[in-house]
Amino acid sequence: MRSSEEIRGNLAAAALLIRSGQAASRRTLADLMRMSPTTAGFYVDHLIRSGHLCESGLEQGKMGRPKRSLSLVAEAGWFAGIEFNAERIQIASVDFSGQLITSQSYPLLADATAAQVMSRIATLITAMDRKTPGPLLGIGVGAPGVVDPLRGLGLEYAFLTGWKNVPISSRLATRFKVPVTLENNLRTIALAERWFGGGRQLEDYVILGPRSGFGIAIMNQGRLLRGSHHAAGEIGRWPWSPGQPGGEVHDALTAPAVWRRLSGASPRTRQPADLHTALQVFSSETGPVWQQIITDYACIIGQLHLLLDAQAYFLHGPLTALGSRFCQDISAATVRLMPALRSIPPQILPSSLGDEAGALGASSLAMEKWKPDAEK
Known part of the structure; x- marks a missing residue:
């Protein structure tokens, strides 16, 4: 019998494969996840019932019967991405299907402190949450300098006053009640290249x-x-x-x-x-x-x-x-x-991506870490 955590992990993996375009049908999803069509169908049906996935239209392959096409429901929720350095904060929102909703940049004062930056980040996410339809599902943060993703800490960054051992993930998770994933900002840009740029x-x-x-x-x-x-x-x-x-x-x-x-x-x-x-x-x-x-x-x-x-x-x-x-x-x-x-x-x-790349990648980070609730 599958555990709840195993089910959640497989549901998340299925959503990622469909979002990336690698899996467009139950059959291709089963092949990629190396499971039987019946088992893959269990996860597809679960995501349809939860409102995250729809199955519509027909996809005709070179041979065999036409297959029904799978696609994620954009309105099922959204992911916030924050990326920043000493000069500015960039924030982006990406819908559940992986499409950019909006991206904006906000300058920082030349002598901005760690506390001011964290306060500004929270304010920006709050403002975006008010105007973005659907529930906020997760937050990704691309922070400069050395970070500890496991503990959610910004360890050190020489260009922001007081930026040492900053508990980024815990502060934002407490404020917004959603999972928060932290990474170095250049690594979030690497994710942006994978999802939106030349690294696909x-x-x-x-x-x-x-x-x-x-x-x-x-x-x-x-x-x-x-x-x-x-x-x-x-x-x-x-x-x-x-x-x-x-x-x-x-x-x-x-x-x-x-x-x-x-x-x-x-x-x-x-x-x-x-x-x-x-x-x-x-x-x-x-x-x-x-x-x-x-x-x-x-x-x-x-x-x-x-x-x-x-x-x-x-x-x-x-x-x-x-x-x-x-x-x-x-x-x-x-x-x-x-x-x-x-x-x-x-x-x-x-890069073909502009200044929004880091925030896009941070949104992708949250998107890749998303896991749904499993049925009891």
Whole structure:
């Protein structure tokens, strides 16, 4: 006899397969879940009764009888996604079928504290809950820096005052009475690429996130790599010596640092409010500063590629304003610097997803963790 938890897990797995488009009928669902059609039908009927699934129309295959088509009910509920860094909070809502409802960005004050950020997040979710039809089913949070997903803690982030051991999940779960799932914000972006972007057909890819800091997220064989201390991907802390003995990568290669280098601004110069637009001015740059930045990036990404051999590297953040040429120049430079990459140059792509990617991924995180109630 199946336990309640086993039933809930299989119901959730069925919903994910249907949402992703992999399963469109009872037969394909049974094949993918490696169970009999009768057992798969049990889960389909359960989801139909609970109002999460509908079965309508006919799907005609190449052979055999036509099959009735399965689809999730968008109005069954929604998932909230929050992603933030030192500059802004992004919030998104995704319906039960996995479609984006809305996404909005809100700036943070330059000296925002951890307490202020958490209060603002709660306020934004409350406002979205009031205007979004259907029940809130879960919240996903993409937090910057090092996080502990198991305990729901934001462990450390140098760019927000007081951001240390912040109990993100418990505070939001207490407030909204729904499951809250926490992840590093770049890893939520990796999920956004899987559901909404260029990673839909890939098992191995890397998110490049040179924003206010510089980290990466690694999808390996369809799974996110977190590390034993939840710190995998913090390459901004790598030693970086060119021109700055004792410095780190984030001193020279974050989006604000690249803008200062290209514009000739001093390290103390405050970055523009719209960094993406400010960087667009340099999208056709070819001078020595541009070439040095390309070389610096090639050094980092070439080493990553020798280590990870990923299928693709998706660039996110303000540096996407520099266009595909920025990515192509870096890829070409990796081969010049590292001849071993001549036959396998890294494929570096500016993401097709915008600033909402992290919040979309956080919504996806909540969506992937959803489990329904099982019948008693």
